[in-house]
Amino acid sequence: MNGWSGNLLRINLSTKSAKKESFTEEFAKTWIGGRGFAIKILWDELKPGIDALNPENKLVIALGPIAGIPAPNTGKTVVAAKSPLTGGYGDGNLGTRVTVELRKAGYDAMIIEGKADSPTYLNIVNDKVEILPANEIWGKGTYDTMDWLYKKYGKAAGILTIGQGGENKVLYAVIRSMEGRSGGRPGIGAVMGSKNLKAIVVKGTKDIPMANPAGMKELGAEDLKKVGAIDKKTGWSIQGTTGVLSWCNEVAALPVRNMRKTSHPDAWKIDGERLNNARVATYGCPNCTMRCGIAIHDHEGRESELDYENIGMLGSNLEIFDLPQVASLNYLCDDYGLDTISAGGVLGFYADAVDRGSIEGDFKFGDAERAKELLRMTAYREGVGDFLAGGTMRMAQKIGRNSMDYAMQVKGLEISAYNCKFIPGMALAFATSPIGAHHKESWVIMFEITQTSRESYGREKAQKVIELQRIRGGMFEFIVACRFPWIELGWDLQHYADYFNKITGMNWTLDDFFKVSDRIYALMKFFWVREFPNWDRTRDYPPKAWFDPSNADKEGPIAGKILEWDKFEKLLDSFYEIRGWDKRGIPTKKTALGLGLAEEAAQVEKYSKLE
Amino acid sequence: MKIKVKMIGHFIYEAGFSEKELELEKPITASQLLSFINIQEQRPKIIIRNGRAIALDEELEDGDRIAISPIYSGG
Numbered sequence: 001m002n003g004w005s006g007n008l009l010r011i012n013l014s015t016k017s018a019k020k021e022s023f024t025e026e027f028a029k030t031w032i033g034g035r036g037f038a039i040k041i042l043w044d045e046l047k048p049g050i051d052a053l054n055p056e057n058k059l060v061i062a063l064g065p066i067a068g069i070p071a072p073n074t075g076k077t078v079v080a081a082k083s084p085l086t087g088g089y090g091d092g093n094l095g096t097r098v099t100v101e102l103r104k105a106g107y108d109a110m111i112i113e114g115k116a117d118s119p120t121y122l123n124i125v126n127d128k129v130e131i132l133p134a135n136e137i138w139g140k141g142t143y144d145t146m147d148w149l150y151k152k153y154g155k156a157a158g159i160l161t162i163g164q165g166g167e168n169k170v171l172y173a174v175i176r177s178m179e180g181r182s183g184g185r186p187g188i189g190a191v192m193g194s195k196n197l198k199a200i201v202v203k204g205t206k207d208i209p210m211a212n213p214a215g216m217k218e219l220g221a222e223d224l225k226k227v228g229a230i231d232k233k234t235g236w237s238i239q240g241t242t243g244v245l246s247w248c249n250e251v252a253a254l255p256v257r258n259m260r261k262t263s264h265p266d267a268w269k270i271d272g273e274r275l276n277n278a279r280v281a282t283y284g285c286p287n288c289t290m291r292c293g294i295a296i297h298d299h300e301g302r303e304s305e306l307d308y309e310n311i312g313m314l315g316s317n318l319e320i321f322d323l324p325q326v327a328s329l330n331y332l333c334d335d336y337g338l339d340t341i342s343a344g345g346v347l348g349f350y351a352d353a354v355d356r357g358s359i360e361g362d363f364k365f366g367d368a369e370r371a372k373e374l375l376r377m378t379a380y381r382e383g384v385g386d387f388l389a390g391g392t393m394r395m396a397q398k399i400g401r402n403s404m405d406y407a408m409q410v411k412g413l414e415i416s417a418y419n420c421k422f423i424p425g426m427a428l429a430f431a432t433s434p435i436g437a438h439h440k441e442s443w444v445i446m447f448e449i450t451q452t453s454r455e456s457y458g459r460e461k462a463q464k465v466i467e468l469q470r471i472r473g474g475m476f477e478f479i480v481a482c483r484f485p486w487i488e489l490g491w492d493l494q495h496y497a498d499y500f501n502k503i504t505g506m507n508w509t510l511d512d513f514f515k516v517s518d519r520i521y522a523l524m525k526f527f528w529v530r531e532f533p534n535w536d537r538t539r540d541y542p543p544k545a546w547f548d549p550s551n552a553d554k555e556g557p558i559a560g561k562i563l564e565w566d567k568f569e570k571l572l573d574s575f576y577e578i579r580g581w582d583k584r585g586i587p588t589k590k591t592a593l594g595l596g597l598a599e600e601a602a603q604v605e606k607y608s609k610l611e
Numbered sequence: 612m613k614i615k616v617k618m619i620g621h622f623i624y625e626a627g628f629s630e631k632e633l634e635l636e637k638p639i640t641a642s643q644l645l646s647f648i649n650i651q652e653q654r655p656k657i658i659i660r661n662g663r664a665i666a667l668d669e670e671l672e673d674g675d676r677i678a679i680s681p682i683y684s685g686g
Contacts, residue, residue: 234681235621241686243620250617250659250678272620273629308686418685443685450657450664450682487684557662 002211003065003504004028008037009107011122011129013195014055014114018129020107028108029506030596032516033064035477037109038080038091039523043600045111048530048607052084052187053169053194055115061102061160061200062110064480066499068103068286069208071220072227072491073482074499075099075286079160083186084194085171085342085391086412086436088528092174093440093477094183095285098158104204116196123153124202134198138167141335142176149201158202163337164379166193170389172342172414176334179283180293180305185339186413186435211505219502223495228289230489237282239272240292241308245316246271248418252558253426253445255317257365258348259408259419259545262553266321270311274323281305290484298327299368306330312417313344318351318365325368332372336379342391343378345414347371349392349407358401405544406551411436411528421546421553422561423448425461428571431540432465432585434473434524441473442466454558457567462574474517475510519595521579522587526597526604529586533607536584540572582611612638612673616648619680626650626679642667644677655682 006028010019031040038060050056060080067074077099083090102110105126116131119138123130137145142163149159158177165173166189173189174182192198210216231237245267248254252262268274275294283305284291298304304327314333315326333340347363354361361384363370377385387395392414396407408415413436420427429442442465452460471493476483479500485491497510529535542563545551552562576583580591589610592601601610617630626648639647641658645667650656658665659678671677 235624236681238624239620243681244683244686246617246619247657247659247678247680247683250619250676250680251662251664268630273623439685445685446657446683454663484686488686 001025001028002209003500004033004108005103005106005209007107008109008111009124009129010111010113011131012114013112013116013120013131013197016131018131020127031520032478033067033108034062034078034093034480035080035091036516036520037062038078039089039520039527041109041111042080042082042089043523043527046082050082052082052087052191055195057082057191057194059112059188059191059195059197060109061098061112063099063103063108064478065504066496067480068100069210069216069220069499069503070224070287071216071499072223072485072495073285073288074480075288076480076482077102078477078480079175079184079188081188081191082531083188083435084169084190085187088411088436088531089524090184090186090188090435092183092185092188093480094175094177095181095288095482096158096160096177097156097286098160098177098200098202100286101158101202101204103208104206105202106204106206112195112197114195119196119198121197121199122201124200126204126206138198139164142337143335145199149199153201153203156203159199161199161337162189162192163335165336165338166190167198168379168381168389169193170338170378170381171391171394172339172346173337174339176337178285179295179303180334181285182334182337182339185342185438189337210503212502216499216502220499224287224289227485227489227491230491231290234489236488237290237292239276240294242272242275242294242306242311244308245311248312251449252553252556253419253423255312255417255419257319258317258352258406259415259421260352260551262419262421262558263556264316264319264321267316269321270315270323270326275306275311278323285482288482290489292484296327297324298331299324300328302331304328304331304334309417310340313341313348317344317348317417318371320366320368320371322368329368329371329375332375336375338375338379341416342414343375345408346378346388346392346395347374349395350374350388352406353395353399353403358403359399405548408543408545409437410542411539413437415543418445420542421551421563422454422558424457424563424568424571425465427542427546427563427568428461428575429465431542431572432575434521442468443472444468455561457564457571459574462571462578465575466578469521470514470517474520475513478516478520479513515595518579519597522592522595522597523600525581525585525587526600530604530607535586535608537572540585542568586610614671614673614675614677616644617676617678619678621681622650622656622679638670638672640667641665641669641671641677644671645679650679656680657682
C-alpha cells in the first residue's frame with residue numbers, strides 16, 4: 001500500500017505488551033487517517049458509557065498518509081480519546097516531530113490501552129518498544145520533561161508529553177510537544193495521565209512507502225519553498241495568527257471580560273504588533289516554512305510562545321493587557337500542560353461568577369498574579385484549583401444560580417477567542433463543532449461581515465459552516481496537514497489532493513475528500529449519541545449569554561444587538577437539513593447509508609432510534 | 612474633517628504607521644483614503660468603518676474610525 005504502512009502499534013500498559021497490527025486497504029481508503037482513523041477505532045473499540053479516566057478508555061495517536069513527508073505543513077498529528085471533559089468524542093491536533101518519526105518507524109497510528117501500575121514512558125525505535133519507568137520525570141512540567149528526554153535520546157527525537165495538569169487529570173489537560181506546541185483540548189492529556197503515561201519518545205529510520213518518492217520529494221521541497229516565498233511577500237508571519245486580535249477589536253468580536261464585552265481600549269497593548277516587537281525567537285512545526293510560533297520573554301523572563309488564542313483567552317478575556325503577564329500565564333499553561341483556551345475560559349467564568357456574587361472567591365478580572373496562582377492550584381487540583389479543574393460546565397452545575405447562562409462553553413468545551421453575541425454563523429460553527437466549541441472546524445466571521453450580512457441567519461451561513469467543516473475539520477484533519485498555507489496564504493486546496501495522489505498513487509478529487517469528511521462527521525455524531533442516548537439539539541446550542549438582551553453591548557458598532565433564539569433555531573435547522581441530519585441533530589438512516597455507515601447506524605439504533 | 616485610521620497586520624508595515632488621526636480638507640471615499648496613505652489597491656483587504664465592512668466607494672465622514680486589515684480567516 002503506498003501512502004500507508006498498513007501498520008498500527010497497539011500498546012497495552014496493563015499487560016506491558018506492544019503489538020504491531022495491520023489494517024486493510026479498505027480501512028485506509030474509507031477513513032484515510034488522523035481524525036478518520038481515530039473516530040473509527042474509538043467507535044469500534046470503546047464500550048459505551050465508560051468513565052473517560054478509566055483504564056478502558058483508549059488513547060489514539062493517528063497520522064495521515066501525507067503526514068511527515070516533506071511538503072507544506074505536514075508535521076501534525078491527531079491525538080484522540082473519549083473526552084473526560086465532555087463525555088463525547090475528543091481530539092486535538094499538534095505539530096510534533098513524532099509525526100515524522102512515527103511514520104519513519106513504520107506506523108500510521110498508535111493505540112494505547114489500559115493503565116500502567118506506576119509512572120511510565122514509552123521509547124519507540126522502529127520495531128522496538130520499551131515501556132520504561134518514568135519516576136524521574138513524573139511531577140515535572142513539560143519543559144523539564146522534554147529537556148530530560150532530549151538529553152537521553154537526542155534533540156531530534158519525537159516527544160509527546162504531559163505536565164502536572166495531565167498527571168492530576170485536569171479535565172482540559174493537553175498533550176505537549178516541542179517548544180510551544182500542544183493539542184487535545186478536551187482533556188486528552190488527562191487520559192494520558194490517567195494511564196500513568198508521562199511521555200512517548202519515537203525515532204524511526206525506515207522509508208515511508210510512496211507511489212512516487214522521487215517526484216514527491218521534488219514537489220514537496222519546491223512547494224515548501226513557494227509557501228515560504230508567499231509568506232515573505234505577504235508578511236503574514238510577522239504577526240502570524242495574532243494580527244486578528246486588532247481586527248476582532250474593531251468589529252466587536254473580541255472576547256473581553258468572560259465575553260461580556262466585545263472590545264477594549266487597551267487591546268492594542270497585547271496585539272500582534274506589540275508581540276512582534278517583543279519577539280525573541282520563532283518556532284514552528286516540522287515541515288513548515290511560515291512558522292507562527294512567536295516567542296517573547298514573559299514577566300519572569302522565560303521564553304513563552306504565543307498565538308492568538310493565548311492572547312485572546314488569557315489576555316483580553318481576563319482583561320489582562322500586560323503582554324509579559326499574558327505570556328507568563330501562557331507559559332504556565334504550556335508547562336503544566338493545560339489548554340490555554342479552556343484555562344482562559346475557566347478563569348474568565350470564575351472572575352465573572354465572583355463578580356456577580358454567585359460564588360465566594362478572590363479573583364478579579366485583570367489580576368495577573370492571582371491568575372498565575374490559580375493556574376498552579378488548578379494543575380495540582382489544590383484548594384479552589386480542584387473546582388477550576390472541572391471546566392466551566394461542571395463549575396456552573398455546582399454553582400447553580402443560572403450561572404450556566406454565562407459559562408461560555410458548548411458540550412462542556414470552552415469557546416475559543418471569538419465573541420459571537422452578534423455573529424450568528426460563527427455561533428452556529430461553535431455550536432456544531434464535533435468536539436464541543438472550537439473554531440478550528442469552521443471560521444465564518446469574515447464571510448458574515450463581508451459576503452453576506454452580519455445580522456443574517458440565512459441558509460447561506462449554514463452552507464458556509466458546512467463547506468468549511470468539510471475542509472478544516474474534515475480534510476486537513478484526516479490527510480493530516482496544517483491548514484495555514486491554504487487558509488492564510490491562499491495555497492490552493494488542490495495541492496493537498498496532489499500530494500495525496502502522488503503519495504498514494506490514487507486519483508482523488510476534492511469531492512472524494514469531502515465525502516470522507518461527511519462520513520467522519522456523521523460517525524463523530526453517532527459517537528456522541530451513543531454516549532448520550534437522550535441526545536437532542538439542545539446540546540448544539542450556544543450559551544444563553546449570547547441571547548440575553550441585557551448582555552448586549554451598550555456602545556460601539558453592535559450596540560443593542562444580540563443573537564435571537566427563534567432565528568438561531570431556524571439556522572440550526574438549515575444546518576441539519578443540509579447535512580441530512582434530523583431535527584435532533586442526528587444523522588438519518590438514509591444519510592448514514594449513503595456514507596457507508598450501515599453497520600454503525602444499526603449499532604447506534606440500539607441507543608437512539610434513527611429517523 | 613478628522614478621521615482616525617488604524618492599520619492592522621502587514622498593512623502597518625506597508626503604510627508605515629499603526630494608527631493616526633488625519634485631518635482632511637474635504638470628504639473622501641475609502642478608495643481615495645487608500646491612495647492618500649499609499650496603500651496599493653491590489654492587495655486583498657477589508658476596510659472597516661466604525662466596526663462595519665464597507666465598499667471602496669463609500670464616503671467617509673467626520674469622526675469616522677477606519678481600520679484597514681488583511682482578510683483574516685480565523686487561522
